[in-house]
Amino acid sequence: MNKLIQAPRRLARRLVSPLRRPQAEVWLESQPGFAVPADAIEALHGAPAFRQALLDGIAQATRRIVIVALYLQDDEAGRAVMDALYAAQAQRPQLEIDVYVDWHRAQRGLIGKHKSPGNAAMYREYAERFGDGVRVWGVPVQNRELFGVLHLKGFVFDDTVLYSGASLNEVYLGTGGRYRLDRYHLVRDRALADSMAGFVQQYFQGSDAVQRLDAAEVPSTRSLLPAIRGFRQQLQQARYAVPAVTLAKGEVAITPLLGFGRTDNQLNEAVLTLLRGAKRKVVLLTPYFNLPRPVRVVLGQLLRRGCTIEIMVGDKTANDFYIPPSQPFRTIGLLPYLYENNLRRYARAHRRQLASGQLTLRLWRDDGNSYHLKGLFVDDEVTLLTGHNLNPRAWALDLENGLLLRDPDRKLLAQRHAEWAELCRHAQKVDDFHALESPRSYPPEVRKLLRRLSRVRLDRLVNRLL
Known part of the structure; x- marks a missing residue:
């Protein structure tokens, strides 16, 4: 009926x-x-092209590098990225470098492997060896990893955005004999880069829940629970700063x-x-x-x-x-x-x-x-x-x-x-x-x-x- x-x-x-x-x-x-000329947008093909664009962006940046990914792995490819970041900062001390990864994912080992302090140990090791030039932040989207992670994407090098769903390890970067296929796009536009970099500066660095993972003393997740609740409430209302747009031909x-x-x-x-x-x-x-x-x-x-x-x-x-x-x-x-x-x-x-x-x-x-x-x-x-x-x-x-x-x-x-x-x-x-x-x-x-x-x-x- x-x-x-x-x-x-x-x-x-x-x-x-x-x-x-x-x-x-x-x-x-x-x-x-953002009104972007079509010739300022480029689709890259394959993990090797992505890896080269990433390393070129790091080597050529003069003002800012902002990297947001689920994780930056402690493996050969991840260490190559860390080496490149610290080398860029040593050559250009005025260069601001911020890396944002998931708080929970960074402090555990791989699923199915032995227990370990995770990628955070590598971040601390580099900070102890080379100083404070590269800041690595942990972003706790939820109280526990099972209930949600930082899955935001995008790398900013000065006025260029490299956008991909990939994280940073040997498989995503195609250096260990295997690759994990993703999509990779370069967009050369200052206003878009400002918006994406500005978002993480406003909402991530402005939150007590987001803490440095490369510090000698890292607070416990339990001590951050009130701040994480407030952070989640902020994210519910968060938006990128984007202007009204009128497109010209092309x-x-x-x-x-x-x-x-x-x-x-x-x-x-x-x-x-x-x-x-x-x-x-x-x-x-x-x-x-x-x-x-x-x-x-x-x-x-x-x-x-x-x-x-x-x-x-x-x-x-x-x-x-x-x-x-x-x-x-x-x-x-x-x-x-x-x-x-x-x-x-x-x-x-x-x-x-x-x-x-x-x-x-x-x-x-x-x-x-x-x-x-x-x-x-x-x-x-x-x-x-x-x-x-x-x-x-x-x-x-x-x-x-x-x-x-x-x-x-x-x-x-x-x-x-x-x-x-x-x-x-x-x-x-x-x-x-x-x-x-x-x-x-x-x-x-x-x-x-x-x-x-x-x-x-x-x-x-x-x-x-x-």
Whole structure:
């Protein structure tokens, strides 16, 4: 009976859904932003190009370096970055250098490895050896890492922004024989650089919760709990300083967006509005196929409306938590199988759209390398660069950001096509859900854990937290 009563309402929503498209266009045109010449925006291809741009930015900066990442790892690549930062400061003592990493992640070892003081020990070691020229800050977004981390992205070198979802270690920088593929963009614009550097100076350095990790005495998390609560409240209201924008011919509007919390989340709302406003085609990139429910709902609406959708995800073997069968299994190794199971169910539910070509699923795999792409392409005019994983954890718990690029004259279209072609080099189309491995074929330890989780419905909780 309830279904019959609600049927006219559901039908009405479907009939009026196209009316949302003009509303989305109005929203997009009303967004503030920075007018940037198209030739000041460059997409880089591959981890080596990212590493070179990072080291060049450090070597050439004369006024400021601001690095924001989930972590700067104590490994060969991470130490090369630290060496470069201290060398730059020694050559140019007036250079201001600030590195911001997640407070919790910096003070633990790698998952599944022996207990250790984490990357913070390296920061203290460098400070003891070379002095106070490079400041490394820990940002505690939540009381515990499980409930949210610093997932903000972006490096500022004077007036240039290097934006990527990557963190800093051997795999992300491609120095240890393997790489983790991400997206990498250079934007040469002083106003955008000022806004991104100004945000962390205002909200991070201005908070008692954000403390130096390279100091000899580091306060305990427990002692910071009142300050962390206040910090979270500030972040709920935080925004980048962005002016109103009027584009000249050939310019691109770039809007930095912040995302934090379940409500009043600027980045989440932008994702949904961009999807709702799509006219012809959406390309969605995510490393972990575990889409938040609001995103799944809007994608379903787009398919019913006739819009074409492409989704690129990593194969389970390209997941950074994947454990080859030749190695001892650990519980964390269950995650890639959970994500593949999600994808298989999605492909099965949309097998008609897959068969018609309206929906395309691409699975990325390149030997032992891993996949970390995020973001959106909407039609030919809009791109979202972000570190947001487009999963429930990023949607509600982590501190995220993104750069919204609006390109009405399509000056970046050729660059965008080149980036997409490069990303697709190691991606294969999934023609049918049968192309994905069935859970019946998973290793015995994985099958056992999946059955145990689904029996008590804990798999849903795991999907929300990881």
